[in-house]
Amino acid sequence: MVAVIMPVYQGESNLGSQIESILNQTYPAFHLYIRDDCSDDNSLEIIQAYAQKDARVSVLENGQRRRGVTGSIKILLEHVQESVVFFADQDDVWMPHKIETMLSSMPRDADNFLPVAIFSDLKVVDKELKEICPSFWSMAKICPTRLKFHQVIRRNCVTGCAMAINKPMLKIARKMPDDVLHDWWIAIMASLKGRLVPVSEPLVWYRQHEANTIGAQLGGWAKMTGLIENPVYREKYLGQLQKSLVHLRNLSADPYIGNSFVNKLLLFKERLRRTLFFIFLRIFSV
Numbered sequence: 001m002v003a004v005i006m007p008v009y010q011g012e013s014n015l016g017s018q019i020e021s022i023l024n025q026t027y028p029a030f031h032l033y034i035r036d037d038c039s040d041d042n043s044l045e046i047i048q049a050y051a052q053k054d055a056r057v058s059v060l061e062n063g064q065r066r067r068g069v070t071g072s073i074k075i076l077l078e079h080v081q082e083s084v085v086f087f088a089d090q091d092d093v094w095m096p097h098k099i100e101t102m103l104s105s106m107p108r109d110a111d112n113f114l115p116v117a118i119f120s121d122l123k124v125v126d127k128e129l130k131e132i133c134p135s136f137w138s139m140a141k142i143c144p145t146r147l148k149f150h151q152v153i154r155r156n157c158v159t160g161c162a163m164a165i166n167k168p169m170l171k172i173a174r175k176m177p178d179d180v181l182h183d184w185w186i187a188i189m190a191s192l193k194g195r196l197v198p199v200s201e202p203l204v205w206y207r208q209h210e211a212n213t214i215g216a217q218l219g220g221w222a223k224m225t226g227l228i229e230n231p232v233y234r235e236k237y238l239g240q241l242q243k244s245l246v247h248l249r250n251l252s253a254d255p256y257i258g259n260s261f262v263n264k265l266l267l268f269k270e271r272l273r274r275t276l277f278f279i280f281l282r283i284f285s286v
Helices: 015-023 043-053 068-079 098-105 149-154 167-173 182-193 220-229 231-253 261-285
Strands: 002-008 030-036 057-060 084-087 116-125 131-133 163-166 195-207
Touching: 002 015, 002 068, 002 098, 015 030, 015 043, 030 043, 030 068, 043 057, 057 068, 068 182, 084 098, 098 116, 098 195, 116 167, 116 182, 149 182, 149 261, 163 167, 163 182, 167 182, 182 195, 182 231, 220 231, 231 261
Parallel strands: 002 030, 002 084, 030 057, 116 195
Antiparallel strands: 084 163, 116 131, 116 163
């Protein structure tokens, strides 16, 4: 059995199409767990309506308390008992064969003991689902074979909405700190304790709109050009850099990583690199 978890906040605009794409998967044996993070739009009513129509949908109580994306994901992970967990965002659309394709790529020898995170490419689309780029990996200059610890802390290759984990990885993911980027944290832990498995086929229509928390970004020189020429993009990226520095600091405090001098040194070097780049961009913004 498969679980799909989806945190929701202010998602009424695209929520229905995403839930429909999950419920219409070619692999039907799954359960969809949803937590609304105290939205003040119609998100809760929408997901409750789907839960009444389809027994595969469960809506978790939010306790009238906002927990943020990672906090909501941790609550959802505590509730699942299935052997494979897929992560979903509220505003994307899944291709019909997403679950089936990723399950076929999950290493069978890893079912009982080896932590595994598997992730696919995505097709970048606008808010009307019109194609912007057929491959997010190509657009962002992501190399999905750079999967060692020192490579993953330098550049996360895993997008949360295109990721699934097995039960051993689920046990680890439940312990992640509240103040981390969940997909990057899981990718790092998988690179250290188990395996990261890429699926080169795009399996998600990755919707881009004004409210994206991070969204699809260009890589390479195109990214640098955008940071220099576009002050709005630069400010958004500075905010992401700040979050990544907190994330790296929390990783350094993790007992499993902290017991290794080499790992701590690699994390320190990456924090230093990002701090210097942050200072450069902030000076450039003045």
